[in-house]
Amino acid sequence: MSYSRWGSSYWYTFWCASLKEETENRDNARFEICGVISFTAKELRSDMDACLEKVSREHPDGDIKELQGYMEEFLSDVDEEYPENQ
Numbered sequence: 001m002s003y004s005r006w007g008s009s010y011w012y013t014f015w016c017a018s019l020k021e022e023t024e025n026r027d028n029a030r031f032e033i034c035g036v037i038s039f040t041a042k043e044l045r046s047d048m049d050a051c052l053e054k055v056s057r058e059h060p061d062g063d064i065k066e067l068q069g070y071m072e073e074f075l076s077d078v079d080e081e082y083p084e085n086q
Contacts, residue, residue: 001077003070010062013070015077026082031074033067041078044071 003013016032018024027042036059039051048071056064 003073004066009066010059011067011070013067013074015074026078026084029074029078029082031071039071041075044075048072 001015003015004011006012012034014032014034016030016038018028018030022028027040029041030038031041031044032038033055036055044051048068051071052064052068055062055067
């Protein structure tokens, strides 16, 4: 699922497929910032500010608040797909 695309945003972000050897779950679902980095849902939940800081050091021209919104939307989708009590 894409959260943003180039052309309408500085960022191209999407929910990325898990590695072949992994079964995707609530913690290892991956949020990809194309050409930049990817984070697991667990990393984003644990310290989103540190993740945003890491990206902003490499891409100071990008709108970090906009990116945060995409990350939050991704986490919401992950929580819907993989409820915590499942």
